[in-house]
Amino acid sequence: MIERIWSGRSLLYLLLLPLAWLYGLATWILRGCYRLGLKKSWRAPLPIVIVGNLTAGGNGKTPVVIWLVEHLQRRGIRVGVVSRGYGGKAERYPLVLDQTTTTDRAGDEPVLIYQRTGAPVAVSPARSDAVKALLAEGSLDLIITDDGLQHYALQRDFEIVVIDGVRRFGNGHWLPAGPMRERESRLHSVDAVITNGGHAQSGEIAMSLQPGLAVNLVSGEHRMASQLTDVVAMAGIGHPPRFFTTLKQQGVITVNNVAFADHQPYQLTQLQALTKDEQTLLMTEKDAVKCRAFAQNNWWYLPVDARLMEPLSNQLIESIVALCAKN
Template sequence: MFARIWFRSSLCYLFLLPFSWLYGLVSTLNRISYQYGWRKVYRFSVPIIIIGNLTIGGNGKTPMVLWLVEQLKHRGWKVGVVSRGYKGRSSNYPIIININSHSIECGDEPMLIWRRTGVLVAVSPKRADAVAALLRMQELDIIISDDGLQHYALFRDIEWVIINTSFRFGNGYWLPAGPMRERINRLHTVQAIIANGSAEGMQSGEILMQLYPSAAINILTGEHRPLNILNNVVAIAGIGYPTQFFDTLRNYGITPIKVISFSDHHIYSEKMLQSLTEKNEILLMTEKDAVKCLDFAHDNWWYVHIEVKINTKDTNKLLCSVEDKIKYYKYFNSNI
């Protein structure tokens, strides 16, 4: 419902403007309270990079986190990741994800990151607690925060904002009248603006990031197959903008028998998903959905493995800024 108000021509947002102004006031006061030292900002002995959004969900920040982790690992750096663990329900925080962890406790995106990259991932609503937990576990060179642009209690050395070029900022209003967590002028204070989507939707100074499906992977067996050889597919998605996932499938040669959308971070059951397919049909989902089905997956359940593509020039530009910060911290710490 809100998406129709935010991203399409609709006057319904006018009824929500008083709540939007209240949200903006609270958001602004929160940021100022940290800027002026009225509340404590936690700093650490390693650089922190925030990969976040100005709008609510669906921009592609988690694929960007995965890309950056793999790029830094390839260059020999020791990387950790922290997350709030949205929709995770645990009685104790912080959580260090391991083989016994479950997405119900830690959240689907942190579980996805840990399974894909194998790096240390810590979850806590207070991200500073998650950072401290990682540093107690292992000596690291850098820590990446999956989201948290508005979590000002955690000091950050680098901020990258991801923008979905299909929607950008919608009507530009604060929640709930619009999709904005902060105003657009916040872009002036970040180190990189990364546009996820098409070059036509970019603006000057932005870096193009494109997502492409490299394979379909069986949840139960781990078998890889080219996406375009799958037939009789029922596609589901519980993400910010499910239609983008379905459009991607069609663009890569899959015409689903039917598509089913769920709310972002939806919790699935075996009975629910089993009922969606008939004999000889494939249930195809996002990787974020798949990590919630590991305990009860069937042999006809597959997910799409998504990769990030950024051109060489922009890749070098992004990574040089990160590596310069890592080297600075190492030099500073060695001379204390």
Template sequence: MIEKIWFENHPLKYLLWPLLWPLSKVFGLISRSRRQSYQRGEKAAYRAPVPVIVVGNITAGGNGKTPVVIWLVEKLQAMGFNPGVVSRGYGAKAPSYPLLVADDTSTSHCGDEPKLIYKRTQAPVAVDPIRANAVQALLPLEVDIIITDDGLQHYALERDIELVVVDGKRRFGNEQLIPLGPLREGVERLAEVDFIITNGGEAQTNEAAMMLQPSLAVNLKTGKQMPVSQLRNLVAMAGIGHPPRFFHTLEQLGADLVYSQGFADHQDFQPPQLAELAGRGTHLIMTEKDAVKCSEYAADNWWYLPVSASFSDQDESRILERIKQTKEHYGSPSA
């Protein structure tokens, strides 16, 4: 219902407005005060010895940040850099911090997104609620660029480049701050960032249009790949910020969907729960982010659909050139 109030102008907003409006104002006051304290130097912020790139958003929920992080890592690796990724590990609890993600790291310790980034890129990934500590854990691994998965509002870590990812269809909803609306910061914050990346929909002036390109479906047990359209009687599930986006992608690929089930972002699944869901059809298909949590107990008929971010040559060149220039500045004697 909150999502409907935020993004669909549901009539219930008139009932809840008197309750949520004051809370929204308090949230905004605290948020602005906190940021200003860092800007004035009243709170200390950590400056890394290498460039820091933040991939974040100004709205609550997922907008497609993780595919952008993966795209950046892969592009920088191809350019000869050694990027590392830091994350707070949302929804997870590690035995100790900072945590360096490895092949055998449980998603319950590192979180689904850090594990996905590590599996896709093999780049060093460190998790810590205090991102400065995660950065320092990566430095001995000779990383030369840091990318933070989320963290636009984590002002305790200084940054060189800010990329904000926007849901191109839902945009900013009613443009109100949490809890009255979906905003973590006001839309005026966008005037200060380096790049605005629009995921789907229609990019506006000075925004970089991003498309999520799906590939073949991958079997969780065997790694076998095949087109989604060849999997009959599909049951789809998605524990991401906006599950309908995933279901719409499947429909565009000609999927034979018999049932779809959305879950909360970062949902912690139980094997019996998914086995019951899979029984509604012949095959179960999920996002790659969900798959990293389910691979150990997956059945033979469970699949996931990888997606990859893509940009126009012009936008790709703009983003990567800016990063390259920033890196060169760090390498200069005056840096």
């Protein structure tokens, strides 16, 4: 239902417009307070790059963060990542991740980024505290924040907005009548716009998500996803239909597609009930990091990598590298 409302296919958004106007007013006042100095923001001693979005729901921010970290690491840049840690609840904050950190403490996306890149990662509702915790652990050249475009308590040097190229901005209204956290005009003040799927407009960096080989959670075996049989697909991400479409494009025939809420924690019995004997459970990598401790032999995940079109993607990396040279 919410997708129908936000996409403009339902007039029920009219009932929510008063709440949306209040949301827009509140965000406008909050940002104004920071711009006028009425609320304090913190300036880090090293460059801060924000990867965020203007809309609620999954747009592909985390794959972009991983792409950035890996490309900057190849250039010799020491990169750290900070996050709010949605879906996690630590005993205390800030929390610096290590090999033993679980998703119920740090959230699924920070654990995924840490496992994929090996970069230092810290989470905290106050992102400035997460930055300080990483700096206390060792020397870094740059910090990337996974989300946080609207977290104006942390000053930033470079802003990247990721757009879902298919859904873009829906009906264009603020939450909850539409998907917008900020108006589309905010794009005029950011440094780069990355469009995931669909058609990138002029000046936007076109991006696609390229799936790799399916990986067994228990054995680590790699296999073409299309070779898996009797597949039940599941996705607990911001926009599950994107994953199911990817599987179809990869030639995976599914007997059932199960969508969960973003950042939802899982239990063994809950996931075991999804498949019958001899069936295969295929999930996203973001789901897999929450299931490793109790994974079953018939559970697989499909990793995806962001692919950004050149030459704009090269210019993006060069711009961020230049920030480190100035620091």
